[in-house]
Amino acid sequence: MYIVCFDMESVLTPEIWIEFSRVSGIPELCRTTRDEPDYDKLMRWRLGILKEHGLGIQEVQEVISKIDPLPGARKFLDKLREDIQIVILSDTFEEFAGPLVKKLGMPTILCNSLEIAPDGEILAHKMRISHSKLSAVNAFKSINYNVISVGDSYNDLEMLKASEAGFLFNTTEKMKQDNPELPAFDDFDSLYSAITAVLKG
């Protein structure tokens, strides 16, 4: 039996922080791990900026609810889910992902969480496990699933390589060149065909 694991950002939805920065009008929030490679430090800095702007979880979710999945993502998932179970494996936070996951038809998402005060202030981020995507793929393999996975970036490579079939999607030319063994697609129709070809053996 197969299960398909999807990275979320850039694959099914825009990058949340970049879109958040644009929609909220707080340009410095588009800083990413390319600017600050220490993710923990970056997240503490981001939460500090939210606090400075008086944005609690409710305000943040209101902004995120204005972000839409990538065009075609919902239709693609709906069609795929007729035949196969899917889960989203993401390094984002459940409370941020919520509004986007609803727009994607409520697939299960395994990610991280936030510590939130009763008044809505976001106090801290809590990472569930290191190598979270690889760990999840191994967990599904441990219960006899064959895993197909789809991702776009460096933090997806472990997951893609541990899967029976790993596909790059919406990625860069450099990622494609550096990982020639991973088939790469840029549109949902081609990705759908590649996944169903694996399912049909």
Add this chain to the structure above:
Amino acid sequence: MYIVCFDMESVLTPEIWIEFSRVSGIPELCRTTRDEPDYDKLMRWRLGILKEHGLGIQEVQEVISKIDPLPGARKFLDKLREDIQIVILSDTFEEFAGPLVKKLGMPTILCNSLEIAPDGEILAHKMRISHSKLSAVNAFKSINYNVISVGDSYNDLEMLKASEAGFLFNTTEKMKQDNPELPAFDDFDSLYSAITAVLKG
């Protein structure tokens, strides 16, 4: 972080084979593991009966699509999923569960599968893994989830006991008496309160 694992039949939906027997008008199909304790033998017998009646997967799914979830189940899940990830752990088959899972709002279901011929004939059943519910709970624990689980019958006990919180739901007086350490509920409101009490610590 928490995840909630649900048994499906008797908890969120009726027993599929009993309802199938009723809706399809094939009374002998309400035979269960109480009559034939060897599940593998029972399933081969059931598939033989389907074949005798000329019922392929399409006809079977048409019958199953007439079965509804238990009253209140969808509303309960929708409300719960605002706050927490859920999965269904079931010993049924993906192809049978499909129409019911749609009516439940498309939660992820981890179960078994059928081998189906191109003409729709159901050839065989394929069990993914032994102790499938316990294995799934352990898989989620391996990636640092705290598991809450809900079930009604003997084949749920391993799952319930391996979880941080295990709840009996819609079960028999005998199950309640034999497992006094497992809180038991008979309506979705009480179950919702019990689950959210765990989430809030």
